[in-house]
Amino acid sequence: MPAAAAKLRLAETVKEADLVIDGVTMRFETREGAVTAVDDMSFSVERGEFVSIIGPSGCGKSTVFNILGGLVRGYEGKVNVGGDLISGPHPSIGMVFQEESTFPWRTVLDNVAFPLEVKGVRKAERHEKARHFIDMVGLNGFEQRYPAELSGGMRQRVAIARTLVFEPKILLMDEPFAALDEQTRLLLGDKVLKIQEELKQTTLLITHNITEAVQLSDRVIIMTFRPGKVKRIVDIRLPRPRTGDVVGSEAFGRHVAEIWNDLREEASRGMAESEAGARRRKA
Numbered sequence: 001m002p003a004a005a006a007k008l009r010l011a012e013t014v015k016e017a018d019l020v021i022d023g024v025t026m027r028f029e030t031r032e033g034a035v036t037a038v039d040d041m042s043f044s045v046e047r048g049e050f051v052s053i054i055g056p057s058g059c060g061k062s063t064v065f066n067i068l069g070g071l072v073r074g075y076e077g078k079v080n081v082g083g084d085l086i087s088g089p090h091p092s093i094g095m096v097f098q099e100e101s102t103f104p105w106r107t108v109l110d111n112v113a114f115p116l117e118v119k120g121v122r123k124a125e126r127h128e129k130a131r132h133f134i135d136m137v138g139l140n141g142f143e144q145r146y147p148a149e150l151s152g153g154m155r156q157r158v159a160i161a162r163t164l165v166f167e168p169k170i171l172l173m174d175e176p177f178a179a180l181d182e183q184t185r186l187l188l189g190d191k192v193l194k195i196q197e198e199l200k201q202t203t204l205l206i207t208h209n210i211t212e213a214v215q216l217s218d219r220v221i222i223m224t225f226r227p228g229k230v231k232r233i234v235d236i237r238l239p240r241p242r243t244g245d246v247v248g249s250e251a252f253g254r255h256v257a258e259i260w261n262d263l264r265e266e267a268s269r270g271m272a273e274s275e276a277g278a279r280r281r282k283a
């Protein structure tokens with residue numbers, strides 16, 4: 001789509017969109033000089049939509065995530081969340097990070113209830129709400145366990161439940177399943193599908209896993225390798241409600257192949273650049 005048409009489409013959709021990134025560029029000063037992490041990126045996520053951003057390592061995915069979360073400043077362009085132009089964290093947004101973020105000294109129940117505790121919600125009420133979301137992520141029976149007694153996948157589910165408990169309208173997730181094996185990832189994907197169906201949240205997922213992106217999304221945004229731009233946006237034409245079975249379908253395979261076709265070139269550029277960097281450092 002030509003840039004002018006893309007801009008026009010963006011302007012037309014702003015009203016129904018929960019997330020709008022409009023002409024965003026972000027540069028970082030590093031010891032090796034300025035790095036353009038994100039270059040003139042524009043896209044929007046409609047209310048209730050599930051969109052994934054996929055791209056090779058270092059293409060700027062986390063930078064986009066942090067900008068939307070209001071955690072980064074100094075970018076050019078505009079970012080709109082729930083109709084507001086943001087200059088910091090927006091109350092509609094809940095974030096799930098890649099790194100382990102459970103509190104080791106708190107039980108599952110007290111981990112999930114933590115945001116409500118900070119808000120001053122009474123113990124009985126916050127525990128009741130926390131139990132609801134623990135159940136939603138499939139961890140009932142584990143309320144009194146400590147994170148060290150759980151698997152990595154279970155700990156990530158605790159982190160997701162802790163974000164869901166304050167009922168954010170918009171959910172941002174940065175590679176929440178990156179450290180997990182493929183089977184656990186697919187099973188957790190099923191959980192995320194069910195949660196999304198129930199809560200109908202606007203969701204943006206950052207990932208470098210094509211299967212995960214296709215399994216979960218309505219649309220997948222493919223980014224170019226440095227500087228990060230929108231290369232293509234793919235509509236995922238798979239029926240909803242979706243279950244794990246969708247992964248075995250022919251249509252699923254076609255979408256994966258289509259996205260890999262676009263991604264392969266970017267991933268190769270990324271790999272070539274990191275090898276050249278390693279050679280430079282050695283010389």
Ligand SMILES: Nc1ncnc2c1ncn2[C@@H]1O[C@H](COP(=O)(O)OP(=O)(O)OP(=O)(O)O)[C@@H](O)[C@H]1O
Pocket residue numbers: 028029030035036037055056057058059060061062063064208
């Ligand atoms: N705070 C920072 N200071 C300097 N450079 C940064 C900073 N944050 C990101 N960058 C650079 O910007 C580029 C994009 O980084 P970013 O972390 O957004 O990529 P990514 O696609 O999320 O990578 P990965 O998949 O490996 O997490 C990289 O070259 C990175 O080194």
